[in-house]
Amino acid sequence: MIQMQESFMWEQYQNETPVLQWYRRFALAYRRNSTKRRVQIVKAARFQETFTYESLRKAPMVLMRNAEFLKDSTEGSHYGFPISNKRKLGNYPFNCTRQAKSGFGGVVKCVLDRLKPGSINEWGGSDHSSEACVENVKRFLSAMDQMGLPKFRILDLEQGSMDTVVECLLSLKKHYNSNSGGENVHITSSMAKSGTQPRKRWKLLEVESSEGIDGSCGVSPGAQNTPVTREERRKSWTDSKFQRVLRSPVMSEPSAALIHHVGHKFQEVFQLKQGRYADIPAAKISEIMKSNSLDNAPTQSLLSVVNGILDESVERKNGEIPHRVACLLRKVVQEIERRIATQAEHLRTQNNLYKAREEKYQSRLRVLETLATGTSEETQVATNKFQHIKMEKTKMEEKKKLEEQDMVKLTKEKDHSDLEISTLKQELELAKQKYEQRCLQLETQAKGTTVELEVKLKELENQRCQQLARLTKEKDHSDLEISTLKQELELAKQKYEQRCLQLETQAMGTTVELEVKLKELEDQRCQQLARLTKEKDHSDLEISTLKQELELAKQKYEQHCLQLETQAMGTTVELEVKLKELEGILEDSRKNVQELKSFSESKAQIWNKKEHSYQNFVDLQFKSLQELRFTSQSIKQVVLHTQRLYSEEFSRLGVKLKGLADVAENYHMVLAENRKLYNEVQDLKGNIRVYCRIRPFLPGQNGKQTTIDFIGENGEMIIVNPLKQGKDSRRPFKFNKVYGPTATQEQVFLDTQPLVRSILDGYNVCIFAYGQTGSGKTYTMNGPDGASKEEWGVNFRALNDLFNISESRRNSFVYEIGVQIVEIYNEQVRDLLASDSSQKKYPFLFI
Ligand SMILES: Nc1ncnc2c1ncn2[C@@H]1O[C@H](COP(=O)(O)OP(=O)(O)OP(=O)(O)O)[C@@H](O)[C@H]1O
Known part of the structure; x- marks a missing residue:
C-alpha cells in the first residue's frame, strides 16, 4: 500500500482528495518510522468531517486501497480511533490551520525564496511561528499575482481545502517547466543559496509538504549542516525507495537476470561513484545515455542516481550541476517518467482486466442466478406435484369422510327403513284387522242384503201373486163382461128377432109400408147389424187385445219374476264372488306381509353386506393411499434419477451428435468427392461413346449366313464380305463395345447406366440409336411390344433407375x-x- 502511494507523482496529485493527501503524508511518516507523527496524522485525518467510509467507497481504485489501509490502521488497536464514529468526530473540530500553515509554510518559504529572494519573513528567528507562515503565504500569493498565475485564498488553507492550493502549485510547476534549463540552474542555485534543499521541481511539493506535516519546515538548518545526518537521511530514503520499488507490483521492471547483469553495471558506474557524479567523464555519460543501460536499470538505481546527483549538488554548496550531469539527470528522470507511464498503462490494463473479470463473474452470477431460478422452477414443479399429491390426499380423505358420512347416512336410512318396516308392519296389522272387520261387515252386509233380498223376493212374490190374483180377477171380470155382453147381444138379437117378427106382423099388416118400412128396417138392421158386427168385431178385437195384453202381462210378470229370480241369483253369485275376492285380497295381504317381512330381512342383510363392503373399501382406500404415498416417494426418486440420467444422456447425446454431425459433414464431403470422381471417370471414358449391337436372326432367317466374323472384347469387330476378294473381304471396325446377338437388354443398359446417372449431377446426356430399318433400334431403346421387365429397353430402364435414385435421395434432394x-x-x-x-x-x- 505504501509503495503504491509513494509512486504517485505531481500529475496524480491534482486528483487527490483530502483522504489521499492525508495518506500520502501518512506514508511518508510511515517511511520515516515515526509513530508519533503517524498518530498525529491519523488524528488529523479522523477529525475531518468529510472523511467517511461512504466517500472512500466512491473514490477510485487506488483510493480504495488507501482506504483499506486506512481501515486497517485505524480500526486496529494500534491507534484506537474508529473513524466511522461520527459522534466522536464531532467532538473534535478540526483546525487544520496550524498543520496546514506550518506544513505548507515550508513549501511557500522555499518557493518564495526562489520567486523573490530575500523576501522571506523570519520573525523572531522562528520559521515555524504562525504569523511568519501567514506573512510568507501572503507574500507568495502576491508574487503569484504579479506573475499572473492562479492563486488560492488563505481561507482555503484554514478550511483545509487543498484543491485551489494544488492548482496554484501545479500552474507554478507548469510555468517553470515551460522555461529553459538554464533558468533551472539559476533557480536551483538561488534556492541552494537560500539554504533550502530543492531536489527536483516535481518532487519539491511532495517532499516538502510531507516534511511540513509535522510542522518542521523542510530540514532544519541545523540538520542541513550535519553531513552524517544528511547522508543517513539520503541513505534511508534511498533504501526505502529501493524497497518500495522492488515491492511495487505495478512497476515495469526488467527481468531479475537483467537487473543483475545491467543493474550491476549501472550501479558500478553510478552508485559506486556517489558524490562524484560531476567527475564522470562526458564520454562515459554519453555512452550510458546512448546504450540501453538506462532502459534495463532498476528503478531503484535510477532513483538513487537522481538522489545522488541532487545530494551532490547540495553538497557542492554552489548547487551547480554540470551540464552533462543535468542531461543525464534529465535522461534518468525521463526514463523514470516513462516507467511511470508504462506503470499507469499497466494499471489501466489491469483495471480493464479486473473489469472484464468482474463482467465475467457477473455473467457467471447471472448464469448461477438463472440456474438458481431453474432449480427454483424445478422445485416449483416438485412442489406443484407435492401439492397435487396433497390435494389428492385431501380429496381421498374428503372421499373417505364422505363415505363415512354416507355410512352414517346409510345406517340412519337403515334405521329409518327399519322404523318404516315396523310402522308398515303395524299398518299391515291394522289393515289386516280392518280387512277382517271389513270382511265381517261385508259378511253381515251380505247377510243383511240376502235377508233384504229374500224379503224383497217375498214381497215381489207377493206382488206377483197379488198381480196374478188381480189379473185373474180382471180376467174373470172381463170374462163376465164378455158373457154379459154376449147375453146383451143375445138379448139384443132376440129383441131384434122379436122386433122383426113384430115388424113382420106389422108388415104383414101393411104391405107396402111395411115392405118399405121393412126395407128401411132391413137397411137399418143391416146397418145396425153391420154396426153391431162392427162393434162385435171391435169388442172381439178388444177382447183379443185384452187377452193378448193379459197374456203379455202374464208373460211380463213371469219374465219379471224370472228376472228377479235371476237378479237374486246374480246378486248371490256376485256376493259370493265378492266374498271370494275379499278372501283373495286377505290372502294377498297376508302374502304381502310375508313378502315385506322377507324383503325387510333381505334388505337388512344387503345393508349389512354393504356396510361390510364399505368398510373393506375404506380399508382398501387407506391402503392404496399408503401405497400412493410410497409410490410418489419412489416416483420422486425416479424422477430425480431420470433427470440425472437425462442430463447425462443429453451430454452423451450431444457428444454423439457432434460426432455424427462431423461424420455427416465428412460423408457429404466424401459424397461430393465421389460424385466428382464418378463424373470424371465418365469424362475419361469419353463424352461420346459408340456401341454396336448385332441383332440375332429373326425367325425364318436361320438358314442365312452371318457376315460377322469376329467380335472382340474391347469393341473390335470384323465383317466378312464373301462377294469381295482380298483385303476388302474382311473389314475391321472399332467401337467402344460390341454386343453380340446373345446380349441381353440388361447387359446393353449396364454400360449406359452410369451416363444416365450423371444426369442427376447436372450433366446433359443423349442416347440415340442409329441403324437401318429392322436392325433393332426400337427393340434396344424400348423393347418388344408388351415387354416384360427383363425385356425393357434402355428408355424404360433409364427412367426406372432415375425414379429409384430420386426416391432414395428423397430426404436430401428433390428431382423433377x-x-x-x-x-x-x-x-x-x-x-x-x-x-x-x-x-x-x-x-x-x-x-
Ligand atoms: N436383339 C434382338 N433380339 C431379338 N429380336 C430382335 C432383336 N433386335 C431386333 N429384334 C427383332 O427384329 C425386328 C425389327 O426390330 P426393330 O423394329 O426394333 O427394328 P428398327 O430398327 O426399329 O426398325 P425400323 O427402323 O423399321 O423401325 C423386331 O421384330 C424385333 O423384335
Missing part, C-alpha cells in the same frame, strides 16, 4: 423428371405425346 417423346422423320420433328394435331409438328407450342 419430365418425359418428352419426339420423332425425327424426313427432317421433320414430331411430338409423339401431343394429342392436338396442331402441336405435333415442331416448333411445339407450349401453353
